[in-house]
Amino acid sequence: MESLQNSVKKKATERHYKAEVLITGEQLRLRLHDGKLIKDRRYNLRTYPNCFVAKELIDWLIDHKEAPDRETAIKLMQKLMDHNIIHHVCDGHSDFKDAKLLYRFRKDDGTFPLSKEVKVFMRGQSLYEKLISSEDAIMKLQEENGLKYQRAVLGCEIIDWLIKEGEASSRKEAVELCRRELEHGIIQHVSNRHHFFDSNLLYQFRFNFRRRRRLTELLSEDSGTPQESHDSPFCLRKLNPEQDGSSFLSVQTNKEIKVVSAVRRSSITSAVTGSTTFYNTAPSLACLPSVECNPKSVLKRPVTNEELLSPGAPYLKKTLTIVGDAVGWGFVVRGLSPCYIQAVDPGGPAAAAGIKVRQFVVSVNSRHVMNLDYKTVSNIIMTGPRTLVMEVMEAIE
Template sequence: MESVSSPVKKKAAERQHRAEVLLAGEQLRLRLHDGKLIKDRRYHLRTYPNCFVAKELTDWLVEHKEAPDRETGIRLMQKLMHHNIIHHVCDEHSDYKDARLLYRFRKDDGTFPLDKDVKVFLRGQSLYEKMVSIEDSILKAREENEVTYQRTVFGCELIDWLIQEGETESRKEAVELCRLLLEYGIIQHVLNKHHFFDTKILYQFCINFRRRRRLTELLSEEALRSLPESPDSPFCLRKLSSEQSASFHSVQPAKEIKMVSALRRSSVTSLSGASCSYFPSPPSLGVLPSIDCNPKSVLTRPVTTDELLSPGAPYVKKTLTIVGDSVGWGFVVRGGKPCHIQAVDPGGPAAAAGMKVCQFVFSVNGMYVLHLDYQVVGNLIMTGPRTLVLEVMEAIDEQMP
């Protein structure tokens, strides 16, 4: 049976490190939006949207103990620049300077480069979120050589699931996808001895997508590989309480709209060759923030699925057909079980189709989603077709809860 060669292992480790940088950068971006460090700024009679001042950010990093000193903070931001996560608003400076200069996250202005590495990472992230969000997940704790590994799956079982869920059309295509995920350090054999095979060999996800990252981890690849699982890790098989999953701390809806509008579908290009079918339209990294980064709910009280579906409930179902434009669909979904519409861009396709804040998402492209949280629903939307068909439920008297 084919083993994993040293060059493959080395390359997978490098790609895994880049994935950690992407996750840490996205978590930082959402925290800065939440803390109002990112905002529209005016300089020399010109307004630059969604920017931050380098000196202010360095102050923030030290103040929030994300960096022990200014020099480390500068190195951290330079790391994000090197990975094309942030850039100077006019691209006049290739380095991060601790001065009153304006920088911006590429996710906020639609210039984030979706190369092959990023697309594979987003694909793996989407599959992982889909797996861990269902009640009877195929990812389980299993033993191998008297050692228990969390979130594992047998190779043949993963192939069956990919075909059953419509993620791939054939076993050959599913195997090619899984081998690609292994080569990119997203999954691996639990003992890191074998490549991927469609047999009863045990594999696990290597990347903990939901763990809260500390920025200083990015300065050491060895530290990233040896990090223990945190209590918030999905690898610990720990379920969030209903109170946690329904709580929000956030930016204003207007700011959230700007973030959504900045995600340009036009920048998405499919991979060449046999892999192109794996990546229809990659989901945004923004659907995976930690709980502290989520926006405050627009709902004045929680609403349960049973309440929506109970006979005689004061809710009506509507079908919305939304054709995405060059920058997306123009709305934000938040919450879970059921999800709700958090914000709508008044000039976007969703608003034109009749979408309103506080509507509850009943189905996405024919798939019932009242039992899913916003991360899974967001992935379904972002990985689906450009023309989006949503069924939503809203209060009959338009007095939203």
């Protein structure tokens, strides 16, 4: 029995990792298209559409902090080759080389292998995107037995939704669809005790498909446990990755640097934004350590909404637009109405847009949030678009 359980767990871990590779590869493909690294290229009197040059890509990965050195960058691209995400244009090389060779994403030339597993995964991703955009909002943060689960939905509600949206013609067909997604590790019962049933049991998507992955996450294949993220947009960047891969920067106005050691990137946000931990998987699969990071508020004194909004108050309102990158937006919120900026990554999109510590958050994408706590504000941001429009108030010096 124990051997069977270990086999099932190993298979689930492998599927989870393969899915993460697919997501990470697709996010990289889109970024490279945006950055014009993928384009038609001519070699030996022949034009190869939608290609990139290996050496140029290695330079790009290092410039964009996706890899600390060329050796690591090569390993990352080899992972994508091994999983049939990219290939040499003539399939003449099975190894990724740091040279002026042309490579291409298989999705760009129609050679990506659509196995049954991949089709189930892509269907799950499609359903996730529709649920995120749905006005019904049945997929949300939900609580069961004192624990909170992100991306959760009741079994009977998702069955109703699938039929309403035309994704299934009957309840039986909808149940079969959800069971396939569960068997392939896309969804699961929150405590991992039940298969899928048309009932009031609570299920969750194991993946946040919209979370922006770091390529270096692909190197965690042998960790034994799928590395989940807390879905936060407030990811702080790594500090000196060549020295210590587990250190992160948290920068305040006075440029004081606090280094948090031995904290996984996926758990950094819960530690920074408060003491409450949100599980992306059942607690039995991923029990996170209790970590304190910047426990002391950067505010000089408590400030109320009434004080901020009172006539003649010494605060200036600003509207700032932040375009998230592959890591996130690069800031941390804290507080219980109003929320405020606790930390900002000096090299991130938020800092470039003008976000500063001690600013108070007024609205997020036109939604007034001054009466909401940091957990609710975090959820609004991470389920929204990549481009973030925020109104903030800062003290007039």
